[in-house]
Amino acid sequence: PFDLFRFAAIALSSGAGFARRRFAGEAARRVLPGLALHVDLGPEDRFSAALGYMLGTSAAVGGNAIPVGGAGAITDALVRRLREAGGVVRLGASAERIVFEAGRPKAVRLADGEDVPVNGPVLADTDAPFLYLKLLADVGLSGRIQRRMQRFPRAWGTFKVDWALGGPVPWTSDEARRAAVVHAGDSLDDLTRFTAQVRGGALPDHPYLVIGQQSVADPSRAPAGQHTLWAYSRVPSSVEGGWSAHAEAFADRMEARIEGLAPGFRQQILARRIVTPRDLEAFDPNLVGGDLSGGSNVWTNQLFFRPVFPYFRYRTPAAGVYLCSSYAHPGAGVHGMCGFNAAHAALADRGL
Template identity: 35%
Template sequence: MTDVAVVGSGPNGLAAAVIMARAGLSVQVFEAGPTAGGGSRTKELLEPGHRYDVCSAVHPMALASPFFRRFELADRIKLTVPEISYAHPLDGGDAGLAYKDLERTVEGLGADGPAFRKLMSPLVRRSEAITELLMSPLIRGYRQPGAALAFGRAALDQGTPLWNTRFTADKAPALLTGVAAHPVGRMPSLPSAGGGLLLALLAHTVGWPVPDGGSQAIADAMVKDLQAHGGELVTDHRVSSLDEVRGARTVLLDVSPRTLLELAGPELPGRYAGALERFRYGNAACKVDFILSGPVPWANREVGRAGTVHLGGRRAELAAAEAQVAAGKHPHKPYVLLSQPSTFDSSRAPAGRHILWTYCHVPAGSTVDMTEAVTAQIERFAPGFRDVVVRSQVTTAADLERYNENYVGGDFGGGAVSLWQMAARPVPAVNPWQTPLPGIYLCSASTPPGPGVHGMGGFHAAGLALRRRHALPMPDLGVNS
């Protein structure tokens, strides 16, 4: 009999599996797809030798997540950290550039530089404490009162209609809005500001790494460690009922609340099932991947040195585009997030070629092909872009859900990022990873701390299961342990 069954092999499911196997328990991981990875998979695109990331491409949490620090991910795979974490081009060739060095970033922001420093310096100084705070259950916030106060002040500054008060020009607010738009939703808002500020402080501390070989390298490192400690990965196996994994003493589910309802059926108590049914999913992404004959011809050449680029123009334009998505519309000029990983990793494309990874935000369940809108936004800031496009491939929001049923309606974040759903994810509870069913735990992005490739949903769920089901401590996760 297996001690532990894990359903789903995304970063959270694999993190939970690694921890349980390291604790000396027998572990089986069941994955519906042909490969492990979930949101961190890499595949060939359109032509041989062109390797693209199916979902996430750049990983701000790879060097900051408490789980990945314990797992020593940086010692297991090669992570390239660009000098410019992210860029935000504006019309006319100007651009905001978020260097890993905060002071260099400040220098490039002109008159708004000191205001940007005043906002970000208290967060950068407390980066590790703030990251720990935001990646842990809210009840533990009292342990870091200084970090909580500094972060709360900054979130109020950038999460309310007064968000422009400290700035006089366009570059600094555009830089902050580009990261605040990562969680799909209206801006300004406290959830978007919180998510954006976390990403921004990481940009100026550990940086935003790009894994050599693609995001699959992260999943592969965890699978390798799992197998080295006796765990088993079973692919092409969709678990359709909890009855299939009843033999395990503990079951960890890297699935959405909707899938949990399908798996458990009438076993769940009515109040808990009702809360899962009321769980709201967010709006979605339309992904467009390109093969290029050369680098993107940015009007501002420095933009090409950034690992990530946010497109959409000035702060007001981005906020308007996100408001359109929230109203169920497809923006003519959408917010676009892109990365050209072949700039930093030559293994991603043959000589003379590049790959470009992009997505824009769209309403949930959208079947609209946004290739032209995305292309036009890139051309706006990189004249001549159309001339270097060899081929492209679109993945609509509906396609994203078909690829991964956790992405309900194309929501890659595992649920709407709202104040309520950050506190009650998926239900209000001190230990939201524990379900009412004995030995059954939820560990997906629909649990705290929410979206991102950080493994912390699996870390918290596994730690809880170890204590309550097996009376075991959290094991050492280091390379040499």
């Protein structure tokens, strides 16, 4: 009970408040609030301490696994397991509606009119509003649930740049040269200002960056002697004038941020690719407005409210249909728990 009380005290705190109480130096104070900014929780936001604390302790205790060959290796492994169990993967087949008979799923109707027969539960790895308002359009949802989905709170957009480099990033910090992930944030005030600018709809003038050095951890991702790098910043989902008018300049701003921490970085650049929030949504319609988080992570969109009360435990108003994406608890991250928990809910409902 005492440990639960201690964690509750952390969970109710803002990241900045917790950091100021626990740490004396600015370098330490910015760490946990910076981790919470992996989603749309700023340093002064309620409950941001809990997320930063969870991410920090899990990284310190268990570390972060990195798949050899890239994140696609995880997808490939899951597809192999599915096929070994007799599953089939259909690509380029857009689902339009779940068809019901006698109150149970009968088929999934595709955009071309084909009905894919269903002999068991349907687990939807989709945007929650898409599931509730489109796939379940024939269910007759309550007005409250429809309004919730129409106003579903989204997280910020994401702006990402990929680089091909002629050599390693020349960080002034030895630790950064060895790290698989580097976070670039100067101080609590810097992170707070960044949060205010993004929430206000402005492109941040001093972007907080999460930087991935894949080839430092996995040399197979680049030719010998060369390196790959990516960085992303949270941004508004849309900007005045459109992303085509701002993308190059903001990518330059991100490069300047890294150059300030690693003089000579720009001289190592062989090529770069820019990915805007609009590009992310075009690549995956679940990433609405470049939201990588499955919706906002503010406290009113967590636990019992994710995605909507009382359907927070993966089940939906339609029997036999489950939400298994990051729009369900516990949200985004390469942990697989949304699908794992949804699968167990489906099995439990079948008495398995």
